[in-house]
Amino acid sequence: MEGKSKPKLDLNRLAMPRQDPKVRAKNFNEVALGYTHEMALKEATRCIQCPKQPCIGGCPVNIDIPDFIKAVQDNDMPEAVRILKSKNALPGICGRVCPQETQCEEVCTLSKKGAPIAIGRLERYVADWEREHSSELASSPNPPPSTGKKVAIIGSGPAGLTCAADLAKLGHQVTIFEAIHVAGGVLMYGIPEFRLPKAIVQGEVDYVKSLGIEIRLDSVMGKLATVDELLGGGYEAVFLGTGAGLPMFLNIPGENLNGVYSANEFLTRVNLMKAYLFPEYDTPIKIGKKVAVIGGGNVAMDAARCALRLGADEVHIIYRRSRVEMPARKEEVENAEEEGIIFKFLTNPKRFIGNEQYWVTSIECYEMELGEPDASGRRRPIIKEGSEFTVEVDVAIVALGTTPNPLIPSTTIGLETRKNGTVVADEETGKTVKDKVWAGGDVVTGAATVISAMGAGKQAAASIDAYLKQK
Amino acid sequence: MFKIVTKEKLCPVVDFFKIEAPAVAKKAKAGQFVVVRIDEVGERIPLTLADWDAREGTVSLVAMQVGTTTYKLASLNPGDYIMDLIGPLGVPSEIDNFGAVVCVGGGVGVAPVYPIARALKQVGNKVITIMGARSKDLLFWEERLNSVSDELIVTTDDGTYARKGVVTEPLKEVLERDKGISRVIAIGPALMMKFCSLTTKPFGVTTIVSLNSIMVDGTGMCGCCRVSVGDETKFVCVNGPEFDGHQVDWDLLFARQRIYCDEERHSLELWKAHHCQHS
Numbered sequence: 168m169e170g171k172s173k174p175k176l177d178l179n180r181l182a183m184p185r186q187d188p189k190v191r192a193k194n195f196n197e198v199a200l201g202y203t204h205e206m207a208l209k210e211a212t213r214c215i216q217c218p219k220q221p222c223i224g225g226c227p228v229n230i231d232i233p234d235f236i237k238a239v240q241d242n243d244m245p246e247a248v249r250i251l252k253s254k255n256a257l258p259g260i261c262g263r264v265c266p267q268e269t270q271c272e273e274v275c276t277l278s279k280k281g282a283p284i285a286i287g288r289l290e291r292y293v294a295d296w297e298r299e300h301s302s303e304l305a306s307s308p309n310p311p312p313s314t315g316k317k318v319a320i321i322g323s324g325p326a327g328l329t330c331a332a333d334l335a336k337l338g339h340q341v342t343i344f345e346a347i348h349v350a351g352g353v354l355m356y357g358i359p360e361f362r363l364p365k366a367i368v369q370g371e372v373d374y375v376k377s378l379g380i381e382i383r384l385d386s387v388m389g390k391l392a393t394v395d396e397l398l399g400g401g402y403e404a405v406f407l408g409t410g411a412g413l414p415m416f417l418n419i420p421g422e423n424l425n426g427v428y429s430a431n432e433f434l435t436r437v438n439l440m441k442a443y444l445f446p447e448y449d450t451p452i453k454i455g456k457k458v459a460v461i462g463g464g465n466v467a468m469d470a471a472r473c474a475l476r477l478g479a480d481e482v483h484i485i486y487r488r489s490r491v492e493m494p495a496r497k498e499e500v501e502n503a504e505e506e507g508i509i510f511k512f513l514t515n516p517k518r519f520i521g522n523e524q525y526w527v528t529s530i531e532c533y534e535m536e537l538g539e540p541d542a543s544g545r546r547r548p549i550i551k552e553g554s555e556f557t558v559e560v561d562v563a564i565v566a567l568g569t570t571p572n573p574l575i576p577s578t579t580i581g582l583e584t585r586k587n588g589t590v591v592a593d594e595e596t597g598k599t600v601k602d603k604v605w606a607g608g609d610v611v612t613g614a615a616t617v618i619s620a621m622g623a624g625k626q627a628a629a630s631i632d633a634y635l636k637q638k
Numbered sequence: 639m640f641k642i643v644t645k646e647k648l649c650p651v652v653d654f655f656k657i658e659a660p661a662v663a664k665k666a667k668a669g670q671f672v673v674v675r676i677d678e679v680g681e682r683i684p685l686t687l688a689d690w691d692a693r694e695g696t697v698s699l700v701a702m703q704v705g706t707t708t709y710k711l712a713s714l715n716p717g718d719y720i721m722d723l724i725g726p727l728g729v730p731s732e733i734d735n736f737g738a739v740v741c742v743g744g745g746v747g748v749a750p751v752y753p754i755a756r757a758l759k760q761v762g763n764k765v766i767t768i769m770g771a772r773s774k775d776l777l778f779w780e781e782r783l784n785s786v787s788d789e790l791i792v793t794t795d796d797g798t799y800a801r802k803g804v805v806t807e808p809l810k811e812v813l814e815r816d817k818g819i820s821r822v823i824a825i826g827p828a829l830m831m832k833f834c835s836l837t838t839k840p841f842g843v844t845t846i847v848s849l850n851s852i853m854v855d856g857t858g859m860c861g862c863c864r865v866s867v868g869d870e871t872k873f874v875c876v877n878g879p880e881f882d883g884h885q886v887d888w889d890l891l892f893a894r895q896r897i898y899c900d901e902e903r904h905s906l907e908l909w910k911a912h913h914c915q916h917s
Contacts, residue, residue, distance in 0.1 A: 451901030525893030
């Protein structure tokens, strides 16, 4: 009977060290510091290698999670790297920004006991280990035999990079066209340095390039060439991974006053153009004393935390519903709160008020209350009449979400789009209604997560490969 | 990286550049712009195309030294490279046979007016061009503009060359004299474009202006360049750069152009101090 005794479950999920909130609120260095080697081994050892492996199904790119964790348990890091990278070209990014709590970790067998394996932290550890040991590891895998088929990918964000990597591994010749001056899309312009260091993104973009992929920067497709011109110019398939890059505004009076930013502009100045290093970098940004960010998503948290780090005295988040309806990751909300961001729930702007110099000085807001659930399933915010009050600000950041850039749809005949600007594509394959054209990521779904875009890129790559093979 | 092949000093603070950018040159149309970034730490700024040559694979830009980026650009020479050149961006000018048109160029605005006037002339318009500058030494391309115009009027604010005064004076006279004018295109400093629009308003002549807002990406992503046109918010980068001058909220545009005045001055002082040390 002795041999049948179950191993005791270890329910002590290991926390990851983070910078002290008081310190990190004043710098742009990464907040989460990552596991040490010992911590990674300890956390990996908690995995019971259950036969059902629900975590794999919880991952949008189906990483062989138990296998890579087993490799960590065995202290075989090169093997852990190999397993991770066979499914995910961007593990250092995913380990940092994936919402694991609603994906792999949510379905982990130990989740029922309240202590899922910290899969994201282990993924991050393995990716970081590889970067630190890159010189000792064999360089990129042997290139596969070339199929001689050319594929064009528009956009070098998570969807495009993933699609490109998978296609290159299958022997296709891939060119990525990127509109701005660096590759990475939202990973570079949107997500701040303290959550996703740009050197990590650069490293993973370099890995994708090492698979033989050409990335053409400064290439605004739709302007420089249309999709049909690409198809007529030797490319046999095109994947659109152009994201959701257009900022939404409130469309209320005063929104064009100086000091009112879209979150896209604010974050692009800070992250992409490195305005936090002005004047060493040429791009300026206004550092408010009193900043208000309007919105409750991850982008709102990012913008608020950037404003704080730039040196604002006080940063408010104005959100029209209550805490439970906030779409931001719980972890990011907690991080923001710890750093001193002030949340104003059930508040919605009515208008921006400015001075004679056209600078915003305050936001007039309504108090809100929650009514019946709306189409999104969340309770609908309703204005409390006569509840107007003002919030003093000198910088306001509108973080209401983004919609796809119409540049490609408007210049591509035969592409179907929805009212909100998203491109219609098959859910399983990413195939659009236009011959030889696939799409995936935010351009199809509207603003969503990095990993769901990667999943879409992966599915499209499989579908494109099948199409090219039967041609 | 984009190679500078030609540089020519048009006036003490204005330079002409021909830059290798074959893909952009192939697609460029009158009225469009490019975004340039000079170096790794550089800002992205929009510059309206002064010309392009698809066969040669070059685009031409004219830039006045006003801020760090344009000073950096002016410090470069043929054989040097600029980091990024992105385009062609924006909606091209509407080119049609309108009958008779007036093209007004003020200051460096003379440069982007040139390809538009040329295109309008090519499709059969009678083109009257008015070009103006503060002073004689700030005037350039008189001959070039003359070659695409049926009539050319030149003004200088201080009277050091040609007619003394500002461009709105001959503009008004032309509209009074020639009732057949069906369109005015005015490009130059925002203040000049505003006054051109005010001048043409009583005549009811469609007036197109090319707005020079601050931009970051230039592709509709950030909304930094937003302007109010006919009470609607528009992005200059993707909805423009050309708009109906009678509908533009000019005061808002002026205010938004000044957002970073202090930072721009500071940045330029530092660059000048550093640059002088090293040259």
